[in-house]
Amino acid sequence: MKEGTLRRILLPLAAFLLLSGCDAALTVGSKTVGVRSGHFIFTDGYLRSTYHAPFDVVWTAAEKTLQDLKAKGIEKKREIATGTMKSVVQDETVVVQIEYVEKDSTAVGIRVGMAGNNLASELIHERLGKRISRALAPEMEGPPLQGT
Secondary structure (H helix, E strand, O other): OOHHHHHHHHHHHHHHHHHOOOOEEEEEOOEEEEEEOOOEEEEOOEEEEEEOOOHHHHHHHHHHHHHHOOOEEEEEEEOOOEEEEEEEEOOEEEEEEEEEEEOOEEEEEEEEOOOOOHHHHHHHHHHHHHHHHHHHOOOOOOOOOOOO
């Protein structure tokens, strides 16, 4: 096998092995894209994740999450399939972008600060995910129904 062919095969394979299972980021010009633990994608200061929940459930959960964080001056702009909430939490600007993906799938991007704070965004995602889970959990009122 020629040396050039071997390099073309081994170099991408080595790069894949180094990046798999780890946090990875790529910067091209002014754009930065990263993947974290397979759940989050970091791009242009936003930490993005997709939730298996309808748009309305995610929107309400995001509002309540910001209220829990004692956000000040919440500005909401909602359209048919997208929405944005801007607020200030502990002197940091927080922007939550919500986007309809499909019936029970909604993408959420969170940016904290001007350039994006990964840790703070991840903590907000964690609170948001818990609130969405609670909203989707069936509430038990009385004993479960039994078949006859």
